[in-house]
Amino acid sequence: MTTQHLVTQIKKKNSFLCIGLDVDLEKIPQHLLAEEDPIFAFNKAIIDATHHLCVAYKPNTAFYEAYGLKGWQSLEKTIQYLNKNHPEIFTIADAKRGDIGNTSRMYAKAFLQDLGFDSVTVAPYMGKDSVEPFLEFKDKHTILLALTSNDGAFDFQTKHMEGREVYKHVLETSRSWRNADNLMYVVGATKAEFLADIRTIIPNSFLLVPGVGAQGGNLQEVCKYGMTDDVGLLINSSRGIIYASNDEHFAEAAARIAAELQQEMAAILNQ
Numbered sequence: 001m002t003t004q005h006l007v008t009q010i011k012k013k014n015s016f017l018c019i020g021l022d023v024d025l026e027k028i029p030q031h032l033l034a035e036e037d038p039i040f041a042f043n044k045a046i047i048d049a050t051h052h053l054c055v056a057y058k059p060n061t062a063f064y065e066a067y068g069l070k071g072w073q074s075l076e077k078t079i080q081y082l083n084k085n086h087p088e089i090f091t092i093a094d095a096k097r098g099d100i101g102n103t104s105r106m107y108a109k110a111f112l113q114d115l116g117f118d119s120v121t122v123a124p125y126m127g128k129d130s131v132e133p134f135l136e137f138k139d140k141h142t143i144l145l146a147l148t149s150n151d152g153a154f155d156f157q158t159k160h161m162e163g164r165e166v167y168k169h170v171l172e173t174s175r176s177w178r179n180a181d182n183l184m185y186v187v188g189a190t191k192a193e194f195l196a197d198i199r200t201i202i203p204n205s206f207l208l209v210p211g212v213g214a215q216g217g218n219l220q221e222v223c224k225y226g227m228t229d230d231v232g233l234l235i236n237s238s239r240g241i242i243y244a245s246n247d248e249h250f251a252e253a254a255a256r257i258a259a260e261l262q263q264e265m266a267a268i269l270n271q
């Protein structure tokens with residue numbers, strides 16, 4: 001999917017919401033455990049109830065890998081369901097990969113080609129040759145971790161190196177890599193106050209912003225400092241939406257929370 005297509009969808013739906021499909025069998029409604037594939041049954045119900053409210057879905061692969069082969073099959077069914085029924089929706093494999101080039105090439109093939117995601121999250125720690133293989137795919141996007149939402153972000157990312165913070169080096173240096181136009185960046189919603197500075201380095205790049213909802217990030221603050229003329233933001237909430245209820249009306253409950261966020265976004269877009 002092109003960035004322009006994503007922007008068009010955002011404007012059409014008045015939403016820049018990304019729903020995180022982080023499925024934990026201990027948290028889903030227990031009646032779904034009788035289904036042949038409880039994870040897919042849960043995802044399908046959530047997608048059917050919320051697809052008109054969001055522009056992206058982000059399964060975090062940890063929640064699928066944890067269930068072995070069955071989990072991987074649930075992930076595959078979920079992306080196939082999205083690509084077949086909602087091809088206008090942007091899909092993110094939240095896998096946080098990155099390795100020597102030869103290995104990264106295989107990660108890129110797995111998520112962007114074989115599974116058919118529009119994008120994949122990648123860690124920048126191993127540098128240029130570990131990220132460039134992901135950038136080779138036309139109309140696919142590599143979402144590089146820049147400033148993450150967790151407290152550990154302060155261990156390395158905000159430390160100074162040659163006079164500036166490490167996350168700023170990530171932003172700046174990555175712009176010189178081959179096919180850098182295919183880059184987006186992760187900035188945690190809990191770090192909204194850093195966004196003004198970040199926008200001086202990457203004024204137009206799309207940002208994936210997780211941390212609204214369960215982690216306490218503030219949507220208004222993120223938009224105030226991070227929004228561009230083309231919106232430039234995908235705001236993710238996972239647990240705050242998908243676990244709104246665990247009774248048989250869980251999907252409607254998830255849609256209610258998603259609608260609240262979408263309405264808040266619409267108000268911001270129409271200001």
Ligand SMILES: O=C(O)c1cc(=O)[nH]c(=O)n1[C@@H]1O[C@H](COP(=O)(O)O)[C@@H](O)[C@H]1O
Nearest residue numbers: 060121148149186188210214215237238239
């Ligand atoms: O790359 C991510 O999506 C990510 C980066 C980050 O800095 N913080 C962060 O929470 N995430 C992911 O975003 C999701 C947040 O989930 P909730 O806290 O349940 O909304 C999880 O899948 C996290 O792994």
